[in-house]
Amino acid sequence: MAFTHKHLIDISEYSADDIMLLLEVAVKFKEVNERKIKKVPTLKGFTVINMFNEPSTRTRSSFELAEKRLSCDSLNFGGSSTSAVKGESLIDTIETLNSYKVDMVIVRDKHAGVPRLIAEHVDAGVIDAGDGKHQHPTQALLDLYSIWENLGKLEGLHVGIVGDIGHSRVCGSLIPALKIMGATVTVIAPPTLMPARPDILGADYVSSNIDEVLPELDVVYMLRIQRERLEGAPYPSLREYNLLFGLTQARERLMKPDALICHPGPINRGVELDSYMADHPKRSVILNQVYAGICTRMAALYLLLGGSDDGLTA
Ligand code: CP
Secondary structure, X not given: OOOOOOOEOOHXXXXXXXHHHHHHHHHHHXXXXXXXXXXXXXXXXXXXXXXXXXXXXXXXXXXHHHHHHOOOEEEEEOHHHOHHHHXXXXXXXXXXXXXXXXXXXXXXXXXXXXXXXXXXXXXXXXXXXXXXXXXXXXXXXXXXXXXXXXXXXXXXXXXXXXXOHHHOHHHHHHHHHHHHOOOEEEEEOOHHHOOOOHHHHOOOXXXXXXXXXXXXXXXXXXXXXXXXXXXXXXXXXXXXXXXHHOEXXXXXXXXXXXXXXXXXXXXXXXXXXXXXXXXXXXXXXXXXXXXHHHHXXXXXXXXXXXXXXXXXXX
């Protein structure tokens, strides 16, 4: 199947077929990651810039590993080590990088819309690695991959996303991605952590009571409170938040026997998720999500740089 996208900035621009192709190619790259020698020459000669202007552990390290395992050249760039601190504008910075004739720019930025702006000024493709409260599309891909791998399907599942819905870029990509793949989505949060217009999120249901919804869910997707994007406390105390909205051991009795626990990381243990649930040997797929990050990001790089499923030489 042909893959026609140059950028991965808004997951809503992708069809169910596009997403399924990405997941199927990720399965092939998982096989590479299981080998003793975890490196293939697939993207030899391509150049990728990792431009991270905001902290990251998982996204940055998995993109860097994905690039190394695909044999492309990469340049790590961003934050306080650039000439932006001397007053250089973002556009001038980007046009400088564009002069190097790179093939892909991967961007994380605290401002929503920066990846799209960059795409308008470079010849390369652009992957959004998380921009402000907007989107985090490769996070959505790795989430879909983990759920699909563990439950064998996406269509017909009921996924509950619990926590700081209002400030979450993970939600911004995951909700449309799940809807494209035929899942039902409920968002669950206190009113102070819900957007003013929750209807625009595209979820099927909105709730402020986790205990009512838990028995219906196939996947419980917990979110961290994004304190870096908050002014003031959204809740009287973190202990009270944990009691009312946290996925605690006491709440396991409300869950379906096979329901999964997901979290994009980083976790604030004891707030949105107790350690018992975060480390649950049967339900938690959180480290599986991290591993899926390498496989799905290899697939995204490969397909966006012109690969096809029948031409895969992994
Ligand atoms: N999930 C996620 O984006 O984690 P990092 O901020 O560590 O990349």
